[in-house]
Amino acid sequence: MMLLHGGDREEARNRFGELWEQLGADGDPLQRCTLAHCMADAQDDPYDELAWDLRALTAAEEVDGHGMALRALYPALHVNLAADYVKLRRPDAARTHLDRARATSGTLTDDGYGNGVRAAIARLTERLAAE
Template sequence: MNATSATTPDPIMAAIGTAVSLGTEGNVETARRDLLAIWRRIGAVGDPLHRCTLAHHLADLYEEPAESLVWDVRALDAAEALTDQRAREYHASLHVAGFYPSLHLNLADDFRRLGLFQAATEHINEAENHTSELPEGAYGDTIRTAVHEVVEAIAERDTTPRASAPHAVQ
């Protein structure tokens, strides 16, 4: 859900991107604080693109799967309200169907880590059903690999964090 060349400038998406960069650089507390402040501005019924993007990235800033789950559910809910038209206003290459593999993967991984293997299986199946929407290249390969890893972890009833999962750097 990262776009490098916006079709229409969007200051909220820019602020989200800045906060996400802070988290990637290891400044997790500041990134969380900034994303939560943006969330309070946009609200639970604000622009679905903003909500989806913010929640998707904020979930990665929590080590505890229950905390991640809250934000991953919000990201999926927002995606279901998002239209391709709105996504393409931000960046012409975006389409909502391409969000679903990652969104369901994250939910499957949260549920797996919580030991809720039936729910994990349902979401990993959804992720697999949508992998044809992934682009070729590094991003698509990363998601496809992670789906495979979560499928294996579910089969093994493994609740440990995946080494390749995005997670908070403390």
């Protein structure tokens, strides 16, 4: 994550890819969800970003028993998918995931993470309304 936030997207992708291979398809779903969620942010191609965000959502749906930690991820997963679909000029799919992000946002706490996700939902809502 430090590489990604520092601007070295390629090295971040490389490292995330190594972790993904180590984790494997049968790895812990919460770990796969988190890693795919991060890997999506490191992508330059919007189709690749969408593919990783879909992997994150699929893994999240496989998680059993992680309670509030996982429920707090759903709004971010859906707002990321909505943003992916906006980039790909698929507004109907974007609206579907934005609605899901909004519907699950009640699980967010009043902290930096929760406020950031709510702000992303609001920005994307405005953007889609303008189109």
